Amino acid sequence: MVGQSPLSPGEGRAVLLEPFVHQVGGHTSMLRYDEHTVCKPLVSQELSFYESLPWAMRQFTPQYKGIVSVHLKKDSLGNLTLMTSPGTEHGLVKWSHTKTFRDSCSGKVLLRTDLQYHTDPLLEDTNGNQPERKSYNPWGLHCHRQHLNRLSSKHNENKLHQFLLLENVVSKYSYPCILDLKMGTRQHGDDASEEKKARHIKKCEQSTSASLGVRICGMQVYQADTGHFLCKDKYFGRKLSPEGFRQTLRQFLCSGNQLRADLLEPIVLRLKALLSVIRKQSSYRFYSSSLLIIYDGQEPKESAAPADHLPFPKAPGANPARVDVRMIDFAHTTFRGSKSSPTPHDGPDHGYIFGLENLIKILQSLSEGK
Numbered sequence: 001m002v003g004q005s006p007l008s009p010g011e012g013r014a015v016l017l018e019p020f021v022h023q024v025g026g027h028t029s030m031l032r033y034d035e036h037t038v039c040k041p042l043v044s045q046e047l048s049f050y051e052s053l054p055w056a057m058r059q060f061t062p063q064y065k066g067i068v069s070v071h072l073k074k075d076s077l078g079n080l081t082l083m084t085s086p087g088t089e090h091g092l093v094k095w096s097h098t099k100t101f102r103d104s105c106s107g108k109v110l111l112r113t114d115l116q117y118h119t120d121p122l123l124e125d126t127n128g129n130q131p132e133r134k135s136y137n138p139w140g141l142h143c144h145r146q147h148l149n150r151l152s153s154k155h156n157e158n159k160l161h162q163f164l165l166l167e168n169v170v171s172k173y174s175y176p177c178i179l180d181l182k183m184g185t186r187q188h189g190d191d192a193s194e195e196k197k198a199r200h201i202k203k204c205e206q207s208t209s210a211s212l213g214v215r216i217c218g219m220q221v222y223q224a225d226t227g228h229f230l231c232k233d234k235y236f237g238r239k240l241s242p243e244g245f246r247q248t249l250r251q252f253l254c255s256g257n258q259l260r261a262d263l264l265e266p267i268v269l270r271l272k273a274l275l276s277v278i279r280k281q282s283s284y285r286f287y288s289s290s291l292l293i294i295y296d297g298q299e300p301k302e303s304a305a306p307a308d309h310l311p312f313p314k315a316p317g318a319n320p321a322r323v324d325v326r327m328i329d330f331a332h333t334t335f336r337g338s339k340s341s342p343t344p345h346d347g348p349d350h351g352y353i354f355g356l357e358n359l360i361k362i363l364q365s366l367s368e369g370k
Contacts, residue, residue, distance in 0.1 A: 017070075017082055022170050023140030025180030025218025025234055025290060026329060029147035030140055031082075031163070036171045037065055041147070042162040045189075048338050049330040050164070056277045061327050063167035069160050072151050080148045082161075137220040137231040169326050175229075175297030179252045180218035180290050181359070182237075185209060185351035187288045189332030190343075200288075207238045208245045213355030216240060216248055217290055222297025223256035229297075230256075246362050253366070255299055263295050263323055264367040268360055270325040275356045283336035283344045286327070286352050294324040 020030040020038050033039045050064035070082045151161070170176035187209065188200040208215045216237030220229045232248070240248060253260045274291075278284075336344035 019140045019144040020168075021140055022137065022176050022178060022220070023143065023218075024137050024178050024220050024231070025139065025182075027143055027146075028329075028331075029144040031144070032168070033068075033165060036168050037165055038168045039068060039163040039165050042067060042164050043331040045333065045338070046330040047164065049333045049335070052335075052337065054281060056280065057327070060274050060277065060325065062169050065165040065167065068163050068165055070163060071158060071160050072148075072155060073157050074152075080152055082148075137218070137229060139218060139231075139233055169292065169324060170294055173294065173296040173322070175222040177221045177252065177295050177297045178219065179216070179249075179293040181293070181355075182209065182215050182217040182234075183213070183289060183291050183327075183352050183355045184286060184349065185213045185354060189287045190285075190334055191332075203238065208240055208242055209355075211242055212245060212358045213351055213353075214245075214291075214359050216245065219248070219252055221252055221254070224297065224299055225256035246365075249362055250366055252293070255297065257299070259366075260295070260299070261367065264363055266323045267293060267295075267325065268363050268367070270323060271356060271360050271363070274325055274327075275353065275360070278352055278356065279348050281335075281348055283334075283346065285334050285345050285349050286330070287332040287334070289327055289329045289333060291356075292324070292326045292328055294326070296322050 017031040017033060017039065020032045023030040028040050031039050047067075050061075053061060053064070072080065072082060074080060155161075170178065185204060186200075187204055188197045192200065204210045216232065217234045218237070219232040222229050230251075237248075250259070253263055334345065338344075
């Protein structure tokens, strides 16, 4: 069992479960539990994966931190709230479904629940200067609103729901630029109905999942020249051709001022390390899982080269670019020994490997200026 002991962010005080403003893809609601922790509805197959996680894969997955139980509640004004059940170790945990909320990142940004890309009002500080503007991807709000509506329509207020507590892998970044990639040539799980299977096969055939083994599922990129996040969703990613995928990958590495070519080498090295690990995981199938590529949109101060130049770190001793690569979403992952996998697969996940190899090739071609 990995990190099974529950968290205790504040003894005897309420903890707001807010929609996670940096969720760029997926359909499951992600919530912010505390600065370093997010939570999502528990799926037994995903829990089984985290509980038996191979040691070599732990550096490429979020840390599993435990489970929290919540139930749905409506206040006197009709606002939907998620609260922990009485007697749990976490005390009161809730998320109020209100019109606005404040994000905890630097800059204290007001985010609306409609699905447009808002920025905070341009207010002047005491010196008459305008603060830096930030905007956020609204996808997490969209997912959470749907989740609350489903819960309220299907369950009464006393129904307990369990949530997984996981590491917030972007908490160390001031301006987290995130690319969510759906990996592999097959997305349906072994337990999928014939209807769902056909639907997922069609999505793969009509997107880069079939040709490249990877498709874009969501993206946010901080544009330093405007102070906005550029956002793309899964519907955009499904329509891309292989060349469109390549151009979007390049766009993910553009800050608005220049191509962040300093990120290419460390991302490729990390992807190659992951590829080496995946090749050794016999029987694992990561159906419908995603891969996150993350970096900080706050550009290094010494970085001021024009977009048509491709500078790598100036000296071997220079600080490497802060990048991360993490696998997420394991609700349909199967492996030998899993309760949900009565007929295990043999060998590594070749569809996932195919996607990783193509992703590495495309990034390498960008670094060569092709």
